[in-house]
Amino acid sequence: MRADVFTLFPQWFEWFRTQRHVENAYALGHSVEAIDFRETTPLKWGQVDDTPFGGGAGMVLRVDTMEAALRARYDEDPVELRSHRRVIALTPSGRLLDDALATELAGEEEITLLCGRYEGFDERILEHFVSDQVSIGRYVLAGGELAAMVVLDTVLRKLPGVLGDDLSAVEESYSEALEGAPEYPHYTRPADWRGWAVPDVLLSGHHARVEEWRRAQSRARAERPLP
Ligand code: 6GU
Structure with a gap:
């Protein structure tokens, strides 16, 4: 699996990589790459977000910033990208992560995770660039990064050879082997x-x-x- 994580805090993922099972995944040829929105933003001074139309608190991740980041990485219109690749936005209101979703994602060769910050994503990102919205629970985090790490943690440990003993991930809580x-x-x-x-x-x-x-x-x- 190759997982690309788009984030404003790529350095957080350096810590994530030091976990034993993530290191194992790398040794087997899997990868998690953190990509900084600021490096490709078309706006000045590394701007990536903006105040919400209609007013209100917080900042919203811009659709032009997101498009530039995805185009730079995949050299393709992001509207097409999501038809052949899981492009997953981490949002508190998304599909709840469970064992079945983790198993589903572990079957993908490549996935993309988008981490919002502050008040989240411009709705047009979710509508046009994203194939899935995923949440790790009904509470709000300051950003999608920790949620992305939770998703990656549970997905990577399902890949063959990543845990010391592959059977550890077969017969465990909520697995099919234990009928959920x-x-x-x-x-x-x-x-x-x-x-x-x-x-x-x-x-x-x-x-x-x-x-x-x-x-x-x-x-x-x-x-x-x-x-
Ligand atoms: Cl995926 N993102 C944020 N910001 N908060 C969350 C979440 C995701 N899942 C639960 N809370």
Whole structure:
């Protein structure tokens, strides 16, 4: 996967890259590139945003700035780009990120993530340049950067070879393997701590019974109300 992230804060992604599983993804030929809107803006003094028509608080990312950034990168009219590439705007009101969407994106060779700041994007960006709007939850962040990192974190860990053990990403909370249910509980040594014992079945060495216990736990967790 090649992920391009358009942002006003490309340096934030340098930290993101230092995570073990992101480093692993790079070693396997995947990449995350952060691209600065200011470097291609057609406006003076690196201007990229402006005050909203009609008044109100905050600044809005300009459509001409966005078009220039996308054209410089892809050498194509961004109106066409979105017909053959996922161009994803991170917005608080977008499609909620879940395991199914992460799996879907992990199947793409190339994706583009657009991070807005302040009050967000000029609506014409969303209408004409973007194929998807994605949100990581119903609350507002100061910008799309952290949301983009959340999307990339969950997508990259699904790529084969990125986690130490590929099976880690198969049977986990909300995965198809667990029928969308939360994961079963895990225990490790010590087997007893202050009288808090690990369930006997996990120490039994009986693989089929362990499997059965885990499925039952996972299902029970799916049925009880969220904390
Ligand atoms: Cl994707 N962006 C912003 N700015 N805030 C958010 C979000 C995205 N998802 C939840 N809150």
